[in-house]
Amino acid sequence: MKKIVLLRHGESAWNKENRFTGWTDVDLTEKGIEEANKAGVLLKENGFEFDKAYTSYLKRAVKTLNCVLDKLDQDWIPVEKTWRLNEKHYGDLQGLNKAETAAKYGDEQVLVWRRSYDVAPHALAEDDRRNPCFDPRYREVPNRELPRTESLKETIERIMPYWECIIFPNLMTADQLLIVAHGNSLRAIIKHLKHISDEEIVKLNLPTAVPYVFEFDDDLNLVNDYLLGDPEEIRKLMEAVANQGKKK
Ligand SMILES: O=C(O)[C@H](O)COP(=O)(O)O
Numbered sequence: 001m002k003k004i005v006l007l008r009h010g011e012s013a014w015n016k017e018n019r020f021t022g023w024t025d026v027d028l029t030e031k032g033i034e035e036a037n038k039a040g041v042l043l044k045e046n047g048f049e050f051d052k053a054y055t056s057y058l059k060r061a062v063k064t065l066n067c068v069l070d071k072l073d074q075d076w077i078p079v080e081k082t083w084r085l086n087e088k089h090y091g092d093l094q095g096l097n098k099a100e101t102a103a104k105y106g107d108e109q110v111l112v113w114r115r116s117y118d119v120a121p122h123a124l125a126e127d128d129r130r131n132p133c134f135d136p137r138y139r140e141v142p143n144r145e146l147p148r149t150e151s152l153k154e155t156i157e158r159i160m161p162y163w164e165c166i167i168f169p170n171l172m173t174a175d176q177l178l179i180v181a182h183g184n185s186l187r188a189i190i191k192h193l194k195h196i197s198d199e200e201i202v203k204l205n206l207p208t209a210v211p212y213v214f215e216f217d218d219d220l221n222l223v224n225d226y227l228l229g230d231p232e233e234i235r236k237l238m239e240a241v242a243n244q245g246k247k248k
Pocket of ligand 1: 021245
């Protein structure tokens with residue numbers, strides 16, 4: 001059975017402070033490092049051996065991947081980083097506290113910004129210093145492709161060329177691939193893999209550092225998928241992520 005494991009990074013400083021993060025490059029907290037190490041141990045205990053790994057240009061994902069590979073004693077495997085696996089760009093919400101934003105605009109509006117398929121938050125102004133076009137790490141990306149905000153739909157559109165041309169074809173020769181990315185960039189991939197409808201995808205909340213395993217037959221048809229860990233604990237973690245966007 002061929003496998004792709006999707007892993008959201010461990011807790012970041014802005015997860016802890018409950019702030020919209022998007023393309024802001026914040027670090028892992030101590031707890032986030034622990035979560036990442038725990039995910040690595042869990043993958044090892046379950047016998048995973050990856051052929052290759054993919055991650056974003058954001059340090060919370062890169063550092064999570066490094067912790068996982070360390071625990072697997074697989075630091076040596078090829079790793080490819082791409083801006084296309086970055087988090088959904090959260091536009092001018094970036095930096096704002098999610099519960100305070102819900103208190104100001106209402107839980108419903110925040111749910112639309114966080115989880116809807118095709119509604120994006122307001123864009124950053126073009127001259128905002130946080131516009132990715134000012135960040136040297138994106139200099140190889142044509143300006144017209146760099147977002148100043150994104151809906152999930154737009155996130156899917158920028159991930160899919162990389163998924164279709166690079167990651168998925170690799171599964172023809174590789175047996176196990178690991179992708180360490182972000183809550184919404186992974187929701188984009190999961191929506192595609194499981195053909196989740198635009199309405200249903202609103203309900204999917206990914207907890208930090210819980211491995212999500214996708215199994216494929218030799219013809220690369222998806223045959224099974226499951227989260228690794230205690231189902232009740234995972235259910236509570238998912239619920240807590242959903243509640244981050246509600247007023248206190
Ligand atoms: O960018 C963020 O704020 C997080 O990575 C995901 O946040 P969300 O769960 O509010 O979409």
